[in-house]
Amino acid sequence: MSRARFPNYLLFCALLILVEVLPASAQTLPLPTLQIIPTEYSSRISPDAAIVFDYTTHFHVLLTNTSTAPINLFEEWNSFGYYGLSFEIKYPDGRTVHLVKKPRGWDKNFPSTVTIEPGGFYVFNVTFEPGIWENSILNEKAGEHGTRCRMQAIYSIESDKYAREERVWTGTIKSVERAYTFWGF
Structure with a gap:
């Protein structure tokens, strides 16, 4: 190898090593997007989108990969992905409630992942069953016209040894x- 090409070769090797070491989140910008899909949309009865609850009804949260590269997510069946989704609910009286999943035991637990291709999505099926969620809104009593509030979904995965090993999106x-x-309710 000639001396003129040697620095370029070293630069190429350094870049290759850097790409291999960077966490997946640093390589997959822009961020994925998150969207709540209600069970019903506005009507004469309810001017807002509606979410109907009982112990069996669910709604969806859609995570979309807006990057040009595939991203990996921890699956929800294990502790690595189970706690990733949470919600913040703001009531008209000024209260803010952060819904997080309750701690639970695991018969089997290892970091498995699902790959979301560019432009692809992952669908979370959500029910606010009190056995699953801390601060469940099912403890609230709805009025004659339902309970109006503001809500947003939050998806958060911390960077740790397992996320780096599995090249999981973090953030x-x-x-x-x-x-x-x-x-x-």
Whole structure:
């Protein structure tokens, strides 16, 4: 190898090593997006999008990969991904409630992932069952016209040894905070 090419070769090797060492989140900008998909949209009865609750009804949160590269997410069945999704709810009386999943035991637990291709998405099926969530809103009583509040979804995965090993996206993203009417609790 000639002397003139040697510095270029070293620069190429250094860049290659840097790409291999950087966490996945640093390589997949822009950030994914997060969106709450309500169970019903506005109507004459409810001017806001509505989320209907009981112990079996669910709604969805959509995470979309807006980058040009695939991203890995921890799956929800294990402790590495289970606690990633949370919610912030703001009531008209000024209260703010942060809903997080309750601690639980694990029969099997290892860091498995799912890959989301560019432009692809991951759908979270959500129910606010009190057995799953701390500060469950099902403890609140809805009025005759439901309970109006503002809510946003938050997805957050911290960078740690397992996230780096599995090349998992890390960081925090939030959906747009929107008005919702909660019915059925």
